[in-house]
Each structure stands twice: as C-alpha cells, then as structure tokens.
Amino acid sequence: MQEICTRANLGFECAPDLATANGLILRETYDLVFLDVRLPDGDGHQFLERLMTLPDRPIVVLVTGAGSIESAVACMRAGAFDYVVKPFNASRIEVLLKKADAYNQLVKVNRYLNDRGAGGDEFVVGGSLAMRRLRSHVERVAPTEATVLITGEHGSGKEMVAREIFRLSSRRREPFIKVNCAALSETLIESELFGHERGAFTGATEKREGRFELANRGTLLLDEVSEIPPNLQAKLLRVLQEREFERVGGSKPIKVNVRILATSNRELLRYVEQGSFRADLYYRLNVFPIHVPPLRERGEEIPMLAESFLRLSARRSGIRILGFSPQAMHALRSYRWPGNVRELQNTIERAVILSENDRPISGAALGIELPAGAVEDVVESDWQPPVSSENGPSAELLPPRVAAAPTPSAAAAPGSAPVLQSLAEMEKQAILAAMKAKDGNRAQVVELLGISIRTLRNKLQEYRESGDFSDE
Numbered sequence: 001m002q003e004i005c006t007r008a009n010l011g012f013e014c015a016p017d018l019a020t021a022n023g024l025i026l027r028e029t030y031d032l033v034f035l036d037v038r039l040p041d042g043d044g045h046q047f048l049e050r051l052m053t054l055p056d057r058p059i060v061v062l063v064t065g066a067g068s069i070e071s072a073v074a075c076m077r078a079g080a081f082d083y084v085v086k087p088f089n090a091s092r093i094e095v096l097l098k099k100a101d102a103y104n105q106l107v108k109v110n111r112y113l114n115d116r117g118a119g120g121d122e123f124v125v126g127g128s129l130a131m132r133r134l135r136s137h138v139e140r141v142a143p144t145e146a147t148v149l150i151t152g153e154h155g156s157g158k159e160m161v162a163r164e165i166f167r168l169s170s171r172r173r174e175p176f177i178k179v180n181c182a183a184l185s186e187t188l189i190e191s192e193l194f195g196h197e198r199g200a201f202t203g204a205t206e207k208r209e210g211r212f213e214l215a216n217r218g219t220l221l222l223d224e225v226s227e228i229p230p231n232l233q234a235k236l237l238r239v240l241q242e243r244e245f246e247r248v249g250g251s252k253p254i255k256v257n258v259r260i261l262a263t264s265n266r267e268l269l270r271y272v273e274q275g276s277f278r279a280d281l282y283y284r285l286n287v288f289p290i291h292v293p294p295l296r297e298r299g300e301e302i303p304m305l306a307e308s309f310l311r312l313s314a315r316r317s318g319i320r321i322l323g324f325s326p327q328a329m330h331a332l333r334s335y336r337w338p339g340n341v342r343e344l345q346n347t348i349e350r351a352v353i354l355s356e357n358d359r360p361i362s363g364a365a366l367g368i369e370l371p372a373g374a375v376e377d378v379v380e381s382d383w384q385p386p387v388s389s390e391n392g393p394s395a396e397l398l399p400p401r402v403a404a405a406p407t408p409s410a411a412a413a414p415g416s417a418p419v420l421q422s423l424a425e426m427e428k429q430a431i432l433a434a435m436k437a438k439d440g441n442r443a444q445v446v447e448l449l450g451i452s453i454r455t456l457r458n459k460l461q462e463y464r465e466s467g468d469f470s471d472e
Contacts, residue, residue: 001034004093011252018042029056029198029207032100034084037064037071045078052079055206056198059100105175108214128298134161134290141288142168147240149225149285150263152292155342158263159223161292166219171259174218179211182224182458190232191248194239200249210247212239216256225262225285226271233278240284260285270465295337295344302332305341309348310361319357327363335368338424431459432469 005012013028015021017040024030033051037044044062051060062075062083075083081103082096141148142165150158159178166176184192191200195210211220222228228236239245240260244253262285271277295302306324314321324332328351337343351365430449438444446453463469 001093004090005097008094008097009255010097016040018044018047021047025051025054029054030058031104032097033058033060035060035062037062045074048075048078048080059104061096061100105214105216108209128301130293130298131301134292137288137290138164139168141165141290143170144288145259147260147285147287148262148290149268149288150261150290150292151268152263152265153294153340154265155340156265156292156294157341158265158292159221160341161290162221162261162263165261166221169219169259171218175215176219176221177211177215178221178223180223182227182454186229186231189228190235193232194235194245194247196248197250200247204249207247212245212256212258213254215258217258219259219261222260222262224264226264226266226268226277230276230278233281237278237281237284240281267465295340299333302337302344303329305344306332306348309345310352313349313352317352319352319355321352321355322358322360325360325362328361328366331363331366331368428459428463428468431456432463435460435469 002012002014013024013030015024019041035044035048035051039047048060048062051057057079059081060079062080063086064071064083065086071083081100084092084096138161148162148165150161152158163176166172179192181189191204191208191210193210193212195208195213196204198204198207235245239256243257244255246253268277268282268286272279272282295305306329310321310323332344339346347366347368348361350367351361354365355361431445434445434448435442438448442453442456446456449456460469
C-alpha cells in the first residue's frame with residue numbers, strides 16, 4: 001500500500017496497532033485511512049467509530065480477510081466509504097484511491113458552496129461590435145488552458161465573462177471557485193487562498209482547505225486581483241508557475257491542477273509602475289487579456305439586457321410582467337448607468353417587485369430620472385413607491401436612482417432645471433468634503449460616512465489617479 005501511494009504522489013504513514021494510530025490522529029489530520037478490522041490490540045470497528053467523531057474526519061476504507069455481505073453492510077452503516085477483502089492487488093487499491101479522491105473533492109466543494117452560496121448571472125451578449133469581439137475572444141480562449149485577465153469597470157460583467165469561459169472550457173464539469181480578493185482582510189486572505197493546518201494560529205481548531213485545493217482540476221477566479229497584498233504576491237506567483245504551495249502553518253507542498261481566471265477594475269500596469277503590484281505576477285496573469293466595455297458604450301444592448309433580467313427576476317418572484325412601457329424603455333436607454341450591468345440588473349429586479357401582476361413596468365417603478373423631452377415627465381418629488389404596508393416597501397428603503405443636485409445658481413433661480421449628477425459623482429463630493437472637514441483624518445471620515453477604511457482608501461486612490469485628490 002505504501003508503494004502504491006508513493007507512486008501516486010501521496011503522503012503515507014503506517015501504524016502497526018491502534019495505540020500508534022491513536023497517537024497519529026492526535027498530531028495530524030488525514031484524508032484517507034485504510035483500517036484493518038482485526039488488529040493486535042483491538043477491533044478496527046471501534047476505531048472507525050472514533051474516526052467518525054473527528055472534526056476533520058477522513059474517508060475510511062476497511063480491510064478484512066473474511067469478507068461477507070453482513071460485514072460490508074455493517075461497515076457502511078458505521079460510516080466507512082468502502083471495504084476491501086484480502087488478498088487484494090495493486091489495481092484494486094489504485095481504483096479506491098481515485099474514487100476516494102473524487103469523493104473527497106466533491107465533499108470539499110459542496111461544503112464551500114453551502115457555506116458561501118453559489119450561483120451566477122446569465123451571460124448575455126448583444127450585437128455591438130465591441131461585444132461581438134468579446135464573444136469571439138471568449139470562445140477562442142475558453143477551450144485552452146491559458147490564464148485570462150478580465151478588466152473593466154465595477155459592475156460591467158467581468159464575473160459573467162469568467163463564468164462563460166468556464167462554461168465553454170474542458171473543465172466545465174469540475175469545480176468553479178471564486179475568491180473576492182477585495183472583500184478579505186490581509187490577515188485572512190492567505191488562509192482563504194491556501195488553507196491552514198490545525199493550530200496554525202489562534203482559532204484554527206481544525207485543518208481547512210483553501211480555495212486552490214477546492215478548485216483542484218477545475219477553475220479558480222481571482223476577483224479584483226489587484227487587491228492582493230504585496231506580501232502574498234510572491235506566493236501567488238509561485239502557485240501560478242509551479243502549481244504547488246503550503247498551507248498556513250504547514251510544511252508539506254501541495255500540488256494542484258488549477259486554471260486561473262482573474263478580474264480587475266483597475267489599470268494593473270499603473271500599479272506595476274507605482275511598485276504596488278509585482279511586474280512578474282502581472283505578466284503571468286496577463287497571458288490573454290479581455291476588456292469588458294462599460295454599458296454606456298453599448299447602449300443599443302440595453303433593451304435586450306433589460307428583457308433578459310426582467311424574465312429572470314419575474315421568474316424568481318413568481319409574477320407575470322408584460323415587458324416595459326415606452327416611458328420605461330426610454331428611461332433605460334437614456335440613463336448613463338454608472339454602475340453598469342449590475343446596476344441595470346438591480347434596477348430591473350426592484351422594478352419587478354414594485355410592479356403589478358400582468359402589467360408592464362412603468363418609468364416610475366424604475367426610479368430613474370427621465371431627461372427633458374421624455375414621453376413621461378418624472379422628477380424626484382413626483383416618484384413614489386407603492387403605499388407602504390406591513391409587507392410592502394417603504395419610500396426610505398427605495399430611493400430614486402438619480403438625485404437632483406442643484407448648483408448654487410440653480411438654487412437661486414426657482415423653476416430652473418436641476419443639474420443631475422451620477423451617484424459616483426455625489427459619492428466623490430461627499431468623501432472629499434468629509435476629508436476637508438476632518439482635516440484628512442481618515443478614522444474620523446469613515447466614522448462620519450459609515451464606510452470601511454478599505455473602501456475609503458480605494459476611493460481616494462481612484463480620485464488621486466484621476467487628479468481629483470492630493471495628499472498635500
């Protein structure tokens with residue numbers, strides 16, 4: 001057995017009796033245990049019961065010299081994965097190793113999906129030249145093993161592109177695991193990516209597999225890869241080059257076969273020039289670049305995307321919506337969509353909730369400020385959600401998409417048309433005003449605005465790059 005496992009590149013330890021085995025499981029965790037039924041100092045069935053109580057319980061294959069149906073049934077009921085009758089040959093063990101490995105991977109991925117939630121968005125591509133080119137690139141790169149770097153603004157559909165690459169790839173029947181690098185703190189991201197051993201740090205009461213292990217033989221999506229801290233970039237580069245790593249607190253190298261997809265809403269090359277992102281890691285990720293254009297550059301696709309999101313939201317809500325009114329479609333086509341496809345999808349989902357059954361979605365239900373000359377004149381003060389009830393939405397929870405922000409001159413001239421600002425511009429003004437009011441004290445700014453320090457840091461970096469903010 002040791003020779004077979006060594007040839008399969010698996011670590012292997014032998015225990016001649018239950019006393020030795022008890023000592024081993026106290027110090028180490030195991031993925032698979034071959035357990036003989038009859039041992040010098042006890043019964044293997046009793047040890048099986050103990051193994052089933054471990055936090056990281058292994059897959060157990062019982063070994064017996066007296067095979068019978070009754071014995072097999074008893075083993076399975078006690079929690080055994082399989083059993084093998086002596087004498088056995090190498091091929092029997094090799095088959096068991098492959099079955100156990102596939103089962104172990106399935107358990108890990110299912111545990112991950114149950115903990116984190118799964119599900120993707122529909123990949124919809126319209127007829128614009130930019131999106132036809134994007135579809136062509138996706139179809140060309142998907143069947144390959146190339147690493148893909150997908151860039152674009154927030155909400156433009158980068159993750160949908162990544163899922164479509166996975167769907168068209170040869171790995172589509174294997175795991176698709178995503179890690180949002182921007183949502184994890186610097187202290188957690190290493191453990192999330194590479195896993196940790198029991199006792200590696202305070203609170204690590206059991207071994208945990210990282211995303212790379214969960215994605216073995218499948219695809220790993222590094223969402224917002226620019227947010228990976230510099231001290232982890234070297235380790236990530238090693239995984240991309242050598243396909244091996246160690247868990248936090250571990251010393252044994254773990255080999256993985258993973259295809260890497262990465263997304264970023266930032267210009268990574270500028271980060272490289274600033275020294276905050278490794279050049280060698282950038283070029284290793286940027287094997288096949290794909291850029292997703294913002295929604296405002298492909299306005300002719302908005303009706304098709306809106307209809308697709310309408311069908312999806314109506315199906316989830318269990319109601320029947322008869323398309324969009326002319327006023328609603330006019331509003332959809334006229335709005336700039338700073339939040340891109342994600343904002344469009346969220347707007348449609350909210351409008352479906354606010355709409356009546358067997359009626360089209362109205363412009364008012366969208367909550368979008370219509371421009372001058374629209375068929376239906378809707379302003380912020382006119383738009384109201386349905387009457388609030390115990391189970392219904394309230395006006396405070398459902399504000400309009402775009403607010404009117406009059407300039408001082410507009411305020412001085414009652415009746416004049418207000419100047420409309422996007423949410424992104426209003427957000428920028430609020431952050432910069434708070435920075436000025438608090439003399440640049442970031443701790444006081446985040447407390448005032450109710451945002452995280454990470455969000456503030458990222459926003460200030462954006463404003464710095466666009467010339468709207470200076471630390472001086």
